Amino acid sequence: MISFRNDYSEGAHERVLEALACTNRLQHSGYGEDEHCRAAGDRIRTLIGQPGAAVHFLSGGTQANMTVIASILRPHQGVVAADTGHIATHETGAVEATGHKVLTVSHHQGRLQAEDVHRLVEEHAADSAFEHMVQPGMVYISNTTELGTLYTRDMLHALHSVCRQKGLPLYLDGARLGYALTSEGNDLTLQDIARCCDVFTLGLTKQGGLFGEAVVIVNPALQKDFRYHIKQRGGMLAKGWLMGLQCEVLLQDDLYFKLARRAVGLALHIRDSLRGLGVAFLSDSPSNQQFPIFSQQVVDCLAQNWGFNLDQPLPGERRAIRLCTSWATREEDVEALIGDIRRLLATEGAGAAR
């Protein structure tokens, strides 16, 4: 059974594996203090146009989120996020386990809006007894979001502006940043992101690597002692060069972007084909995650041949599912999936017509 369940079902792009094999018996310094981590960091600094940025490699995304957030906040502060934000929903309270509240506001198609951040901070300050409430201390966004949507340049600038005005560091979770930057309608560059965000990540796990995330700390005030935090939270691998090396390979010849662009193309082909069949979607996603809505019956039939994730039930016994493409998705599987859905919908339509 072929799975469109997520974008981390396969290993790594073959060039990553080859690099691991080539360097396998060479000796490296441990804990990320090696030439590959250094070279990958240099490459990122060049790409984002920030020679002073600090780059670190951590073992995974939840690890990166909790480590970054706990390193920035003081004990009485919380992190502002959309209520669909990964840190608010699917990280088992990792942020709370470091002592901090996630201050959620309602999402807009998975996005956090600048005006909501502004209002939250104002409400906090206006309260006559504000020290009885958690102080907003930073802002978390993800791009693409958990619903596959994007931040435009205007949206990111607006967030950046309110964050600067209120003294809140802005952190962007880029577990799927490559998909965002190669999506339909994207008008952001890595340089824009580095100018607007104090810290952001470049996901490796979901974008052609085996594991790991690159944490980029643009703001010098937030760079101090970050390696202590990585070690303390358990995200520092003994063989840290493995992550630097993967990142190095993925950033050579734009492989990171090429893989993402291809995956997005396949996802949009699914989207457009399904739209052509009259299928509605949970979110208006221009990226590698698509959330088409089907009847429960179609979902059940589809599940016999294909792997995918279910989303929450919808009114009228309808159901959104998540279909993901990745660097490893095969075109023939995409076509077969679309064909199967077409047949199921036709059968359903015929049944309904009867």
Add this chain to the structure above:
Amino acid sequence: MISFRNDYSEGAHERVLEALACTNRLQHSGYGEDEHCRAAGDRIRTLIGQPGAAVHFLSGGTQANMTVIASILRPHQGVVAADTGHIATHETGAVEATGHKVLTVSHHQGRLQAEDVHRLVEEHAADSAFEHMVQPGMVYISNTTELGTLYTRDMLHALHSVCRQKGLPLYLDGARLGYALTSEGNDLTLQDIARCCDVFTLGLTKQGGLFGEAVVIVNPALQKDFRYHIKQRGGMLAKGWLMGLQCEVLLQDDLYFKLARRAVGLALHIRDSLRGLGVAFLSDSPSNQQFPIFSQQVVDCLAQNWGFNLDQPLPGERRAIRLCTSWATREEDVEALIGDIRRLLATEGAGAAR
């Protein structure tokens, strides 16, 4: 200026002060291991009909909430609460600072509903990757609630039932429990509460004492090593007998209940008088906290002579305020307040009529 801002603006009932003076030069064991704490605990055990209950005295309400919750939950668990719950809004993330998420659901007039708890737990268990979410580990309610409303016996039984079914300890924050038990429409007794709740508190600070909360742990499985938790969280006073003694005095001759009943009576007199003047209320509170709604203009005038708390702004430039009565509220002040409001509303009505 007379304040109706809260129920902790004055010291303690005089009988409490007298007891402190009488015993002042007597030597006591420290840290709550004295005869007054013991006697107060015995009195509580008798009152609630639970000879096996453990009773402890902590320095305050936030202290009690965070200590109880942190003592019960395992690291990956959270506490379920109404989104108006004190632990979710006005304790500066004290629960999160112990590592745990507060899992909020929408309140109903300040109350948490049994069906919402049920749904939350079901959703958690139904999720295909549930270990990515915080596990509901216990339930928090307050009685009276933050909006002055009550739990009826049916509501509490329903909560108790879903908690038992799902294996969740039920904790009741009783900072204003005396006011709840003496409110209009209350059909609960202390014995009911002790039967339905695994842990609850009896507030001293807001009900005639100087400071302190009594934590009553009915469920034997939750009693082990609780004194360690009190000490670790900073809630163990060297002169713990001061709290036991206060509790002892307040439970003699039903003083605790008499003081609460009188305060509720005064609050309901305000409510009924204002209702007679056509005033609307934010919540349907039968207890010592009342939330009348006025125009901003009336609120501003009123604020020149009286102390009260503002609640959130309402549509149409209207505003809810909070008026509290306590054991120390004077009848003449209540009458004067009502008189002032009557005059202000009359003037406003005349202005509007012109």
Add this chain to the structure above:
Amino acid sequence: MISFRNDYSEGAHERVLEALACTNRLQHSGYGEDEHCRAAGDRIRTLIGQPGAAVHFLSGGTQANMTVIASILRPHQGVVAADTGHIATHETGAVEATGHKVLTVSHHQGRLQAEDVHRLVEEHAADSAFEHMVQPGMVYISNTTELGTLYTRDMLHALHSVCRQKGLPLYLDGARLGYALTSEGNDLTLQDIARCCDVFTLGLTKQGGLFGEAVVIVNPALQKDFRYHIKQRGGMLAKGWLMGLQCEVLLQDDLYFKLARRAVGLALHIRDSLRGLGVAFLSDSPSNQQFPIFSQQVVDCLAQNWGFNLDQPLPGERRAIRLCTSWATREEDVEALIGDIRRLLATEGAGAAR
């Protein structure tokens, strides 16, 4: 049975109780934002000669220690303390519960030595993989120490100097500071302490008050948002003025110092009398805590008539006990205690001679 077990066995000096009674029915602002806290803060600022110091009142000593320490340290930092320090031994891991290691070094008669702090910091920095170790982030001392000993001006200056050089805030736990400042051989003043320490406390609980500690934050860089920390850790009392008022009374007419001086005098009378009887002591304490050493047999006899704490067993079946005096200790009890010990030692000596 009369107890010399500790200095918190009785209530409060009568002038404290009188002040509580006098102000009992007056209305106060809650949470420490009242005129008594303000006045007590002003009085402290004047006494210590630091008009910019922030003064807060917390419910107790462990509460104060953990709140101050957690407010200062970043997550990867620890607090340096003598291995006899209260935070290292008798606070149930309250500091660790806020996420921080207590970095202990061997004590010298209960004191932390400047050179040991220096060495610890140097060792940390010298290690080739220093981010694998907890970073020293501040220094904790207590005065008097847990063994009743004092810091001299030279010792405190030396600590201050190494702390400044290494960028470590210096925090002095003053639960028994009054006893220190009135001890035999003391050459420190409150002004000295305020000049050398970034933060210190003035104990109320053990020095004539009912409960509470005053936290004095001299260093402006550490003052920001401290009220959030107090609230979050549960140390903010609704009726905060009770602590401000007690402090106000104790600082009027030097009552705080007079009570301490009297208690120290009684303790030194015990010490000198016992020395005259040939008794050895565990530490060379010039303050209100004395640690005489007796045979187990004498200790057992003494325990039939007097309350005291046992310290660790010593070689030769000997045993140190702790005798404390306080503002409430009566001279006749001191004399009777000395008399009893004299008799027991005489009997023992006679038995040994036989």
Add this chain to the structure above:
Amino acid sequence: MISFRNDYSEGAHERVLEALACTNRLQHSGYGEDEHCRAAGDRIRTLIGQPGAAVHFLSGGTQANMTVIASILRPHQGVVAADTGHIATHETGAVEATGHKVLTVSHHQGRLQAEDVHRLVEEHAADSAFEHMVQPGMVYISNTTELGTLYTRDMLHALHSVCRQKGLPLYLDGARLGYALTSEGNDLTLQDIARCCDVFTLGLTKQGGLFGEAVVIVNPALQKDFRYHIKQRGGMLAKGWLMGLQCEVLLQDDLYFKLARRAVGLALHIRDSLRGLGVAFLSDSPSNQQFPIFSQQVVDCLAQNWGFNLDQPLPGERRAIRLCTSWATREEDVEALIGDIRRLLATEGAGAAR
């Protein structure tokens, strides 16, 4: 320059890399719920003779230690360890960051002794105010230890016995367990370890794999909800099968043990050769870590050609260094190292003789 600095300077045994390549494009379930993790778990259960054991794969050693410890302890409890224990010295307070104190006792050649655990627990219980102290809640040991030494069967049985008697789970950090089990003088088997320990790890990172640790929870009472803890602490990799697969390969044909045995053999060859030259050692290590002691001068010369770690300075300007062998160490490098040392010592001896 060839490094004997540690046992994680190279990638993974080639069979591991081959398995990664072979399975690279196959789709797997995420988060460790795949056939490789299952198969590796089954293999471990068979090897240790515990069909009911739970096996999990975490990203690294510090991650495993903090996750296991935080999952077992209640908030007021601490973990007992030797003062040389990795969790006490080189994990940046990761355990404290989860809220728990590491209760250290003096090591014996890197080992924790059963009688020291017994004494610590007794002292805690004997204290008259024991809830003021952190409660011992579990015991941590590592095998091999941080000094390269081993636990014999008798030592482990003694620890197991005191742990069972006192109700303390025993946790063995097996980051170098393969080296222990193939060391000179070892009389323990994996089955013994599984019988004596409630939880233990099998290190992959240092024993032929790229990264990851296998956590084996033998005690059923400690198995519940462990996946929540892994996720919350950031140790759950999206591509968890990568670790299961590595473990599977390493346990095929005893590769794990063969690699360890070879590395130990090389280390003992170094040891015996150096002993023959009259070199003293910091510890009596029969495993893959050796701590020879040289003059500072010899160390400086050696450092020009070889990589190694320095240990603490010793009296007489002497210095211990750490030399590690691993699965990747080459015999010719070992011989060359020994030769170099022989020459340096001869020169030094000649110099001294002159």
